[in-house]
Amino acid sequence: MPPDPQRLLRTTYAFGAAGFAALLLLMIASFWLAQRTQSTTENVLKARAQRTVLVRLLSTVQDAETGQRGYLLTGEDRYLKPYETAISDIEPRLRDVRAAFKENPEEGPAIEKIDETIDQKLAELAKTISAFNAGKSSEALEIVKSDHGKDLMDQIRVLIGEAFQHVDKKLSQGVEQQRIDAAAARQFSLLAGTFILLTALGAIATIVRYTRQLVSARNELQELNTGLENRVAERTADLKRANEEIQRFAYIVSHDLRAPLVNVMGYTSELEASLETLQALTNDPQFHVLATAEAAKAAVTTDLPESIGFIRTSTQKMDGLIKAILKLSREGQRVLAPERINLADFFDSVADSVQHRVSSAGGEIRIVKPLASIEGDRLALEQIFGNLVDNALKYRAKDRPPVIKISQVSNRWGAVDIEVEDNGRGIGEEDRERVFDLFRRAGPQDQQGEGIGLAHVRTLVRRLGGEITMSSQLGRGTTFRVTLPSKLNIRG
Structure with missing residues (x-):
């Protein structure tokens, strides 16, 4: 055929x-x-x-x-x-x-x-x-x-x-x-x-x-x-x-x-340009001689601009909504500010900020020195270790005073390993992975919280170019190991 x-x-x-x-x-x-x-x-x-x-x-x-x-x-x-x-x-x-x-x-x-x-x-x-x-x-x-x-x-x-x-x-x-x-x-x-x-x-x-x-x-x-x-x-x-x-x-x-949307936007611009020519034509005295002049002028000066405006407004509004949603999800992605931090002084400051809570519980915070100096973002480190220490106090065992130990367990080339160890109530084996998930909590829910702390900690640690791991024994305590680079690696 x-x-x-x-x-x-x-x-x-x-x-x-x-x-x-x-x-x-x-x-x-x-x-x-x-x-x-x-x-x-x-x-x-x-x-x-x-x-x-x-x-x-x-x-x-x-x-x-x-x-x-x-x-x-x-x-x-x-x-x-x-x-x-x-x-x-x-x-x-x-x-x-x-x-x-x-x-x-x-x-x-x-x-x-x-x-x-x-x-x-x-x-x-x-x-x-x-x-x-x-x-x-x-x-x-x-x-x-x-x-x-x-x-x-x-x-x-x-x-x-x-x-x-x-x-x-x-x-x-x-x-x-x-x-x-x-x-x-x-x-x-x-x-x-x-x-x-x-x-x-x-x-x-x-x-x-x-x-x-x-x-x-x-x-x-x-x-x-x-x-x-x-x-x-x-x-x-x-x-x-x-x-x-x-x-x-x-x-x-x-x-x-x-790419239909690209064409729509391009044609909209062309329609606007052509519309200006048509609008200028409606001002010609000879144009008003036509029988349909009024209807045509209304269409050119009112109907078409409104339609084109609606198309452009709709596409712009859709684009704005997408950008707004992206902006909400990116909230909190602060620009990191590298500075030299002496970890010994840094952890002394962390301990001082919670000393009244530790003392009221009859416990203690042990900071094993010496500690290295690293280049990092101070605010991010305060949020990371402040959250770990706060969890150690919040989830302490009821039958003994809290003891929190902060130490540097190794100083490998280009990285340091910091451990935060407590004698709290510990985390069951079935919950050891979920504690890092967003909105997930482990053990008895007898403390206030939203289940975002450790998820936020892991995000911050990874953004600094490091990693966090955990080991725990139910009823005996938990140890978090935070591996941080000696020099801040700002990830896009």
Whole structure:
């Protein structure tokens, strides 16, 4: 059968139109899913912020109570300082809580109840301190022994715990919605991609079939015109040109399927440029003589600019949404600032920052010296080792005081290994890998936390060019080994 160019064009255009429609539908769905994802992400971030301010408020009240108890037991002013610091921080913490829950009026009564109970607790703390300072230590101790302060503290924990539950529920719903949206995006992209691939394969099959017909026709011509060299040469040249046209046409079709959005944006710019010429034409006095002048002018001056503006606004908004989502995920990727750090002085500073907690628990921090000096980012190192020490105190064993040992176990060429060892409750074998996963926690959930600490630590260590490993025995303690380069390797 001789090839039919018109049929080829119709078939190819049909496949191209189907592929373009699939791409357009994919773009619309992506725009909608991006909008949903942005809204869900904002809700998750708000819930995390609410959880953070609640944690800080509870920690500050606990610090105030700890300082009060230490001062009443020892009478030393150094225990009064944490109390005074916490008292000065409570009002800002309360303001942060109110601001975080401002858009949730249904939580208003609960927040007011927390505020009221904290005021009562602060009054009880101030009363005991005042009595102790007036020389009435027995009266102050009687107030403590009355368990009124303990009851208030328990009530504060319960109220904040209930607020935690509401926030955690919103977090879970947001994360689940994100998972659903991501699954929908994957499924729709897979379906659309499969459809586009099928249309491309259909177009290629049509072109291949047409090419085969051309080759067959060329062979027939050669057989029928063996003695007519000039005619054969002419037909061969025609076939060559036809093949080249088919190849160029196949390239154009595949290019259009891969980059429709680029073409839309380019054509939009061309339409705007052409529109200026048409708008200038409508100002010609002779143009108004036409019967359809008013309708044409309305279309040129109003309808077309609005349509073009909608296309450009939509593409720009979609681009803006994608950039906004990328910006949210990149938040926290701070530019590292290399500086020379003496690890001995650095760990002394880390120990000083938690010494009051260690002392109140009857424990100690042992820093084995000498320690090397490295080039690193101080803030990142403070977050890494501050988190490890904080976990050692938070998850200490209930039957013994905490002992934290920080030592340098090796100094290999170009790297140092630092171990943070504790005698806490340890981590079970089944949980040793999951503790580094985001939002995953191990053991009894009797401490406040979001399950992001160790995941953040591992990310920071790897960004510094190092690695972190862990060994642990349940009921005996945990050891984290942090391997850091001697010279900071800033990874893009």
